[in-house]
Amino acid sequence: MRKYLISVAVVVSVAVVTSSTVMAAGDVVKPPKQEWSFSGLFGTFDRGSLQRGFQVYDEVCSACHSVRLLAYRNLMDIGFTEEQVKKIAAAKEVTDGPNDEGEMFQRPARLSDRFVKPFPNKQAARAGNNGAFPPDLTLMTKARVGGAHYLHALLTGYKEAPKGKKLAEGMSYNLYFAGNQIAMPPPLSEGGVEYADKTKATVDQMSRDVTTFLAWAAEPELEWRKRLGVKVILFLLILTGMLYGVKRKVWADLH
């Protein structure tokens, strides 16, 4: 009886597992895993990559995509000095007001301002992008299965459409996008930005940098979280070890 039940259980679980792998294979390719400076128990964001990534966002992505949850002051967390950030902010215009005359007015952005959005509203964003809405990028690495791996794969995953695959007007073929048709044209091109630190701006490099920047934008607490986590876990290991000793001692007279 027992053997019979066990074999039934094994057969069922094998069936479940194999069919799930079959399901996973569609025409969308799983993004390959990358090494990231911020992965692992002790990972931290590579400061150089973060700053280059900001440059890529600022010069390329920000033409269409907002990062509405970030404020300019947050940039001081990734190694820019206050002066540098003030300069970055001052180059942007924000609408403020109303002033004493009841008028709205434009002024340069300050540290406390949120990142300026490329479009005033969703309708304007769609109108400027062939009907497609460029999503906000602040939480992108948390909001997609595969996170940073997916983002990098997507940015570098533009290919010629295979023969027989018909693309709608203005769409591009992407190996990793659901359905393989993406409204965003290939955003990165070789040498698209000129890095201040002389890093060669290949598509792969820019994609890695901007992905690192967006991973930070999504989880600005990541380094603090992991640092604190190591301390908490070490403390708990010692405490629990000691509690085990106390337990043994208290129970000793029973055994």
Next chain:
Amino acid sequence: MSDSKFKNPIVAWIDYRLPVFSFMEHELHEYPTPKNLNYWWNFGSLAGIILVIMIVTGIVLAMHYTAHTAFAFDSVERIMRDVNYGWLIRYIHMNGASAFFIVVYIHIFRGMYFGSYKSPREILWILGVVILLTMMATAFLGYVLPWGQMSFWGATVITNLFSAIPIVGDSIVTLLWGGFSVDNPTLNRFFSLHYLMPFVLVGIVVLHIVALHQHGSNNPIGIDTKSPQDTIPFHPYYTVKDMFGLGVFLILFFGFVFFAPNFFGEPDNYIEANPLVTPPHIVPEWYFLPFYAILRSFTADAVIYLPISWLMSAKLAGVLAMFASIMVLFILPWLDHSPVRSARFRPLYKQFFWLLIIDCIILGICGAKPAGAPWTYIAQAATAYYFLHFIVIIPLLGFFEKTKPLPTSISEPVLKGGGGSSSAANAKPMEEA
């Protein structure tokens, strides 16, 4: 007052007027507990501690949260970014919900394995099932609050279930929503109720403990304690054991909180709710997946639906089956009429117990998969087996199972075992710490 059992005069003075110290002495220190409880008995107190953690973090989160469709998502992100330690508090609360369900599910299955629901502990068990239902309601309400895509669409799917009720269904749904779709009134009342439910939960937990202390804990052997030799005082023996268990739990728990805080979550919930865009694949949180699978397995062409197809729609059948999957637990003490409690002495029951666990895991996997072959068929078979287990197999085992002879007392196997750690000496897989 001089004859008070408390030496400290202040304690004695207070206790004479308000016997809180006598109460603690009686319920914690003297409270006789079987001496052979294994580590599976840690999960009850652990669940209580998690409830406290959830209430404390929840109250702090509520100080910073805004229950309005236009601000809810951003207020949660503000907690994550700008509130001091906000990310920690939120991640504890978020992962705490998952931990709560893991711990409570283990607690329930422990009760099933060792027959803790049997006389005289039926009401204790029933209160436990009420706690589970209340927890599920609380978790569902709470999941809606961050107002992500899964919050919104989960709320839409689950509230829509009530529309399957004949005649009054649509009115009930409108009442739940406070309008004609999931919108701001829905979010507001869900927040209000999410804040209320945990305190209801505390009340039921107190009753659960009162019922527990009436006859004391069951134990791995499942026979009643017969003499003082069989029991030890709860404090310090089980307080220290529970503390150690808590330490182990916290290591695992904070491992997730600090290093994989979104492990149990759905990426889609980091996209703000949008009533115009349906996510390609709506799934509830993992702890609801087995129930979701039962709900979805009642399709119009399902074999399990055929016998009742003349009576009701497939949707209503699915909703009723989902609720019935928990309701059946209420009558478990009477479905199982075997006089032997512990599975250690019930060779057949033990195997069916593990089959039920496997069945629940399969249901969970099916619940996570998109509807369609082969998952729907697997889910249908697993659903059928789930009810077969409780309604047919369990009662039949009471008639046909040959149980092993029971020891005469808890102390007997311990004394025979000749020392060593009492339960670990002849531990079976389930009993290993």
